[in-house]
Amino acid sequence: MRMYDLIYDKKMGRALSREQIAFWIRGVTDGSIPDEQSAAMLMAICWRGMNTAETLDLTLAMRDSGSRIDLSSVPGLKVDKHSTGGVGDKTTLILGPIVAACGKASGLSCAMFSGRGLGHTGGTVDKFASIPGLNVELSPQAFLESLARTGFANSAQTPDICPADRKLYALRDITATVESIPLITASIMSKKLAGGADALVLDVKCGSGAFMKTREDARALARSMVDVGRAHRLRIKALVTRMDEPLGWAIGNALELVESLEILRGQHPESDLARMSFRLAAEMLLLGGAAQTLDESLATVSASIQDGTAWRALVDFVALNGGDPEVLARPDRLPRSAHHVEIRSPQVGFIQAMDSRALGILAMELGAGRRFLGDTLDLGAGIRVHHPVGSHLREGDVVFTVFTSRPERVVPGAFLETLRIAPEALQPQPWLLETVE
Amino acid sequence: MRMYDLIYDKKMGRALSREQIAFWIRGVTDGSIPDEQSAAMLMAICWRGMNTAETLDLTLAMRDSGSRIDLSSVPGLKVDKHSTGGVGDKTTLILGPIVAACGKASGLSCAMFSGRGLGHTGGTVDKFASIPGLNVELSPQAFLESLARTGFANSAQTPDICPADRKLYALRDITATVESIPLITASIMSKKLAGGADALVLDVKCGSGAFMKTREDARALARSMVDVGRAHRLRIKALVTRMDEPLGWAIGNALELVESLEILRGQHPESDLARMSFRLAAEMLLLGGAAQTLDESLATVSASIQDGTAWRALVDFVALNGGDPEVLARPDRLPRSAHHVEIRSPQVGFIQAMDSRALGILAMELGAGRRFLGDTLDLGAGIRVHHPVGSHLREGDVVFTVFTSRPERVVPGAFLETLRIAPEALQPQPWLLETVE
Numbered sequence: 001m002r003m004y005d006l007i008y009d010k011k012m013g014r015a016l017s018r019e020q021i022a023f024w025i026r027g028v029t030d031g032s033i034p035d036e037q038s039a040a041m042l043m044a045i046c047w048r049g050m051n052t053a054e055t056l057d058l059t060l061a062m063r064d065s066g067s068r069i070d071l072s073s074v075p076g077l078k079v080d081k082h083s084t085g086g087v088g089d090k091t092t093l094i095l096g097p098i099v100a101a102c103g104k105a106s107g108l109s110c111a112m113f114s115g116r117g118l119g120h121t122g123g124t125v126d127k128f129a130s131i132p133g134l135n136v137e138l139s140p141q142a143f144l145e146s147l148a149r150t151g152f153a154n155s156a157q158t159p160d161i162c163p164a165d166r167k168l169y170a171l172r173d174i175t176a177t178v179e180s181i182p183l184i185t186a187s188i189m190s191k192k193l194a195g196g197a198d199a200l201v202l203d204v205k206c207g208s209g210a211f212m213k214t215r216e217d218a219r220a221l222a223r224s225m226v227d228v229g230r231a232h233r234l235r236i237k238a239l240v241t242r243m244d245e246p247l248g249w250a251i252g253n254a255l256e257l258v259e260s261l262e263i264l265r266g267q268h269p270e271s272d273l274a275r276m277s278f279r280l281a282a283e284m285l286l287l288g289g290a291a292q293t294l295d296e297s298l299a300t301v302s303a304s305i306q307d308g309t310a311w312r313a314l315v316d317f318v319a320l321n322g323g324d325p326e327v328l329a330r331p332d333r334l335p336r337s338a339h340h341v342e343i344r345s346p347q348v349g350f351i352q353a354m355d356s357r358a359l360g361i362l363a364m365e366l367g368a369g370r371r372f373l374g375d376t377l378d379l380g381a382g383i384r385v386h387h388p389v390g391s392h393l394r395e396g397d398v399v400f401t402v403f404t405s406r407p408e409r410v411v412p413g414a415f416l417e418t419l420r421i422a423p424e425a426l427q428p429q430p431w432l433l434e435t436v437e
Numbered sequence: 438m439r440m441y442d443l444i445y446d447k448k449m450g451r452a453l454s455r456e457q458i459a460f461w462i463r464g465v466t467d468g469s470i471p472d473e474q475s476a477a478m479l480m481a482i483c484w485r486g487m488n489t490a491e492t493l494d495l496t497l498a499m500r501d502s503g504s505r506i507d508l509s510s511v512p513g514l515k516v517d518k519h520s521t522g523g524v525g526d527k528t529t530l531i532l533g534p535i536v537a538a539c540g541k542a543s544g545l546s547c548a549m550f551s552g553r554g555l556g557h558t559g560g561t562v563d564k565f566a567s568i569p570g571l572n573v574e575l576s577p578q579a580f581l582e583s584l585a586r587t588g589f590a591n592s593a594q595t596p597d598i599c600p601a602d603r604k605l606y607a608l609r610d611i612t613a614t615v616e617s618i619p620l621i622t623a624s625i626m627s628k629k630l631a632g633g634a635d636a637l638v639l640d641v642k643c644g645s646g647a648f649m650k651t652r653e654d655a656r657a658l659a660r661s662m663v664d665v666g667r668a669h670r671l672r673i674k675a676l677v678t679r680m681d682e683p684l685g686w687a688i689g690n691a692l693e694l695v696e697s698l699e700i701l702r703g704q705h706p707e708s709d710l711a712r713m714s715f716r717l718a719a720e721m722l723l724l725g726g727a728a729q730t731l732d733e734s735l736a737t738v739s740a741s742i743q744d745g746t747a748w749r750a751l752v753d754f755v756a757l758n759g760g761d762p763e764v765l766a767r768p769d770r771l772p773r774s775a776h777h778v779e780i781r782s783p784q785v786g787f788i789q790a791m792d793s794r795a796l797g798i799l800a801m802e803l804g805a806g807r808r809f810l811g812d813t814l815d816l817g818a819g820i821r822v823h824h825p826v827g828s829h830l831r832e833g834d835v836v837f838t839v840f841t842s843r844p845e846r847v848v849p850g851a852f853l854e855t856l857r858i859a860p861e862a863l864q865p866q867p868w869l870l871e872t873v874e
Contacts, residue, residue, distance in 0.1 A: 008613035011483060036476035040612035043480035046448060175477035176445035 003027065003037045010044040018057040025061035029164045035171055042168070042177040050182035052227045058182065059228055062190035065164035069113075069140065069196040074148045076107025079235075079288040080197035081280055082188060084212065084221070085121040086205045087360035088246035088385075091273070092124045092154065093260035095281035097314035099288075100151030101304040102281070102297075108288040109151040111143075113195045116156065117369045117377075120209070120360030122253065125156045130254035130335050130379040134323030142321065150316040162190045184211075185224040199235035199287040201280055202226070205243035206433060209356025215240070215433060222436040235287045238436040241276060242429060245354040245389045248273035252368035252382015252403065254334040261328060264314060266305050272388075272431040278302065279432065335380035337367075339407040343400040345393040349421040354389050358418045366404045378405055383415075390428050393421060440464065440474045447481040455494040462498035466601045472608055479605070479614040487619035489664045495619065496665055499627035502601030506550075506577065506633040511585045513544030516672075516725040517634035518717055519625060521649065521658070522558040523642045524797035525683035525822075528710070529561045529591065530697035532718035534751035536725075537588030538741040539718070539734075545725035546588045548580075550632045553593065554806045554814075557646070557797030559690065562593045567691035567772050567816040571760030579758065587753040599627050618654075622661040636672035636724040638717055639663070642680035643870060646793025652677070652870060659873040672724045675873040678713060679866060682791040682826045685710035689805035689819015689840065691771040698765060701751060703742050709825075709868040715739065716869065772817035774804075776844040780837040780852045782830040787862050791826050792855040799851060803841045815842055820852075827865050830858060 001023045010016060016024075024041065027033030050058065071078050079099060083089055092112060099110040114124035129136045138146065138155035146153035159166070165187050172178045192200055202225055205211070206218035222238035229236030248271065250259035263274050282297035291297035304310040315325045327333045363369055367378030384401040387393060400415050438460045447453060453461075461478065464470030487495065508515050516536060520526055529549060536547040551561035566573045575583060575592035583590035596603070602624050609615045629637055639662055642648070643655030659675035666673030685708065687696035700711050719734035728734035741747040752762045764770045800806055804815030821838040824830060837852050 004611060004613055007480075011480070011613050034611070035471075035473040036608060037612055039473035039476040040480045040614060043444075043448070043477045043484070044613075047480070047484040171473060174441060174471070175474055176441055176448050176481075177477060 003033050003041075007037060007041050007044055010041060010048055013048045015051055016054050016057075021054065021057040022061045025058070025065055025164045028167050029065040038168065038171055039175045039177070042172055042175060042180070042183065045183055046177050046180040052224070052231055055182040055185050055224060056228045056231045058186040059189040059193065060232070062162050062164045062168075062186055063193045066162050066194065067158070067160040068194045069143070071111055071144065071147065071196040074109060074144055076109060077199060077288045078109050078111040078147070078197040079103070079199040079201070079284045080110070080112050080192060080195060081201045081203065081284060082192055083203040084188070084205050084210065086243040086247055087120060087122070087209045087356040087363075088248050088251045088256065089122070089205075090127055090248065090250070090256040090260045091203070091277040091280055093127055093257060094263050094277035095284065096152045096154055097264060097317065098278070098281040098301055098304050098310040099284050100313040100317070101309035102285050102300045103288060103290045104151050106288075106290040108285065108290045109147050110153070110284065111147050111195065111197050112154045113157045113161070113191065114154055116373075118373065119369065119371070120357050120364060122251070122256065122360075122363075122369055124154065126253045126377055126379070127256050128154060130257050131318055131323040132327060132333075134318055135321045138321065146317060146320055150313060150320055152313060152317045157191060161194050165190050181220050181224045184221060185228055189225055189228050193232065193234070199284070200229060201283045201287060202236070202238035203280060204238050204240050206240055207242050207244035209246070209360060210243035219434065219436065226436050236437070237283055237287060239280065239283065240433040240436065242431050242433055243356060244429070246356045246359055246385050247276065249385050250382060251359060251363045251385065252366070253377065253379045254336060255382040255384065255403065257334060258331045261331060264305065264311050269305075276431050337378060337380040337403040337405045339404055341402040341404065341407050341410045341412075342398045343402060343412045343415045345395060345397045345399050345421070346416065347393070347421055348395050349393060349423050350425050351387060351389050351391050351393060351419055352422050352424070352426060353420040354385070355418040359383060359385070362414060362418070366402065381405065390426055392425075440470050440478075444474060444478050444481055447478060447485055450485045452488055453491050453494075458491065458494040459498045462495070462502055462601045465604050466502040475605065475608055476612045476614070479609055479612060479617075479620065482620055483614050483617040489661070489668055492619040492622050492661060493665045493668045495623040496626040496630065497669070499599050499601045499605075499623055500630045503599050503631065504595070504597040505631045506580070506598075508548055508581065508584065508633040511546065511581055513546060514636060514725045515546050515548040515584070515634040516540070516636040516638070516721045517547070517549050517629060517632060518638045518640065518721060519629055520640040521625075521642050521647065523680040523684055524557060524559070524646045524793040524800075525685050525688045525693065526559070526642075527564055527685065527687070527693040527697045528640070528714040528717055530564055530694060531700050531714035532721065533589045533591055534701060534754065535715070535718040535738055535741050535747040536721050537750040537754070538746035539722050539737045540725060540727045541588050543725070543727040545722065545727045546584050547590070547721065548584050548632065548634050549591045550594045550598070550628065551591055553810075555810065556806065556808070557794050557801060559688070559693065559806055561591065563690045563814055563816070564693050565591060567694050568755055568760040569764060569770075571755055572758045575758065583754060583757055587750060587757055589750060589754045594628060598631050602627050618657050618661045621658060622665055626662055626665050630669065630671070636721070637666060638720045638724060639673070639675035640717060641675050641677050643677055644679050644681035646683070646797060647680035656871065656873065663873050673874070674720055674724060676717065676720065677870040677873065679868050679870055680793060681866070683793045683796055683822050684713065686822050687819060688796060688800045688822065689803070690814065690816045691773060692819040692821065692840065694771060695768045698768060701742065701748050706742070713868055774815060774817040774840040774842045776841055778839040778841065778844050778847045778849075779835045780839060780849045782832060782834045782836050782858070783853065784830070784858055785832050786830060786858040786860050788824060788826050788828050788830060788856055789859050789861070789863060790857040791822070795855045796820060796822070799855070803839065818842065827863055829862075
């Protein structure tokens with residue numbers, strides 16, 4: 001087999017065989033195929049696409065390029081959730097404990113490997129890392145123990161998972177080949193399949209702050225991932241959700257933890273963040289067989305908030321993994337930047353739109369995110385968004401509070417530029433656009 | 438400027454600016470742009486194409502990546518010819534001396550840089566090299582002197598011409614991105630423009646033995662090269678010609694020289710090879726202003742054969758450049774492999790088709806061509822094709838004579854497989870399919 005022929009076949013629009021795809025990914029992993037050939041192949045895939053069988057074969061070849069997590073020593077089904085990444089998305093911090101609490105009776109547990117933040121999007125690992133002492137890089141043994149004892153485990157992905165994906169991603173990043181439905185699908189699904197869960201709920205975000213800008217693209221990505229998952233007999237469902245404004249009031253690691261704790265304590269139950277977190281948790285319980293209908297599942301979720309079992313699941317998880325559970329009840333002990341700057345509205349009107357991508361980048365520049373892998377974070381930095389899209393502002397109202405160790409570098413105009421304010425009131429937009437299963 | 442943005446723009450189907458293209462080609466030339474980015478760009482160009490302005494900008498950027506030949510010290514216009522490559526194509530050996538002879542009166546000369554053979558196609562340089570002593574790697578000074586004194590100069594391209602093309606071609610060769618009309622156009626036209634001629638006739642070959650398999654592709658390539666040439670105010674015209682069978686009876690370097698000498702002596706004037714060579718020469722004379730109509734130009738060409746002036750132009754060119762002109766009249770002194778093997782027809786019928794690509798590869802394996810750059814040639818090896826497509830064969834007729842130093846390695850079946858023989862007579866096909874100007 002020659003890599004040239006594979007590139008040629010794909011360039012001509014032909015489907016690649018399982019053997020061809022395995023040959024390519026083996027060559028990527030062991031370095032025997034030159035990067036320039038892989039780069040040409042990646043662009044040919046952007047051009048010609050891949051059918052479901054090819055995308056599954058690519059997913060499995062990438063999964064098999066490294067280690068896999070074996071969760072079978074823990075009884076019961078395991079469910080995972082993946083989000084394609086947005087600004088202010090802290091749903092994992094909320095739904096993990098909920099699923100742990102609600103799944104206990106039926107033996108369902110919540111097993112998740114999460115990423116670090118990069119660019120304008122944050123990462124769940126960084127948000128959990130704002131809990132003093134919490135180990136966010138669990139050994140396989142510690143991961144299984146957390147899962148078995150608390151019904152929840154969350155850890156940073158280890159480098160031995162899907163090395164081919166890491167190499168290909170680095171190549172895609174410099175060759176403008178990131179945006180390809182089959183390549184995105186295989187990148188996400190290979191890591192999820194390596195993570196060993198039996199069921200997976202996907203949150204495919206759509207809009208100005210998301211990777212997928214249009215409804216059509218988001219739907220196509222959801223369809224592709226669900227098709228690949230089903231072809232592999234994974235229990236899987238996707239929600240396509242709106243990401244036109246930050247999710248919730250907090251952007252930044254410790255701030256987002258604080259907001260998550262509020263939701264777990266039952267505050268703001270009608271907010272988009274609470275509704276989305278509860279719905280995702282309910283879908284996870286449904287897929288994992290811990291509920292029979294969505295209504296029943298949502299009721300179970302609500303009960304876990306009201307009776308405190310979800311909160312206790314979080315406390316158990318934090319305590320088991322080296323974290324200080326005391327801070328959960330005392331958010332003032334969490335990291336917080338030394339200074340805050342209030343940004344006030346210069347005009348009257350309704351907030352028509354908020355550029356969540358731009359706010360994500362501003363938060364990154366404050367130290368809440370990474371421009372490059374390896375950048376160190378200021379866990380206490382971030383932005384509080386006081387009014388969601390659709391709110392009415394008076395002149396002088398505080399619209400953002402900026403938390404930072406370097407207040408002299410905050411340029412209020414850059415924050416105000418993320419807002420579009422006009423006299424007209426506007427209809428609230430639903431957070432859930434559609435489901436794909 | 439960042440290479441990433443250029444790739445992204447082309448991936449999205451946008452036209453690249455002159456500055457972007459110049460940035461890329463400078464980076465290819467000086468090595469500052471990694472090959473994997475160029476590979477992705479090449480595939481994006483295969484996908485999205487390039488308009489005439491982009492293709493011209495790419496052509497000029499590649500031309501300017503190295504040296505250019507300055508022919509201005511030689512008075513009069515200079516005309517060049519380029520063929521996209523076929524099997525048995527020795528037209529340059531014939532038309533060069535003809536144009537030299539016929540152009541003399543109006544000060545037109547024939548300035549050509551040629552290639553070495555690679556794969557199934559031979560190279561003009563190798564064919565000339567079968568003349569003992571002839572210098573086929575002329576210095577710029579010797580090239581100009583040959584042009585001024587004999588009206589004809591032919592030399593191997595020097596490595597300082599279009600280094601960016603050489604680098605990109607090596608990359609295209611391993612990334613399945615050779616087949617792209619704008620990339621082929623820029624590769625050919627950059628070298629032709631660097632060669633300094635004022636007028637250019639293109640022979641775009643079409644068919645099983647050619648790079649362009651279909652009439653549509655050949656026409657599109659001809660159109661693209663003519664458009665780029667015209668946009669650069671070059672005098673240019675293309676002929677689209679059939680390459681379904683070898684051109685003439687000879688495949689292999691010294692054999693092809695022998696056949697060329699026959700044509701220059703006036704033999705086989707009705708053969709496709711003679712007609713094509715005379716027509717290309719006539720078009721070159723027309724473009725170069727040495728004739729006013731095609732009929733007049735063809736008559737001038739015929740006269741140069743009959744009165745021996747074309748022959749004498751070849752003798753002058755060979756003598757000036759170190760070759761032994763005596764051998765031109767004594768072809769038995771040319772290189773000839775020690776053995777020959779006759780391949781006979783096992784059946785009766787008409788030759789319906791001849792796989793010229795396969796014959797080109799068989800000739801290469803005999804030593805007449807190169808599998809890899811740097812392979813050494815057996816200049817005396819090759820194949821004589823006794824009967825063109827459409828001929829009637831009796832059982833036992835010799836169809837090929839194979840000249841080789843290793844007769845034990847000749848497998849007659851491999852040669853017979855290149856033929857399709859059937860009882861039906863068939864219509865002769867024209868060699869000229871269309872012209873593009």
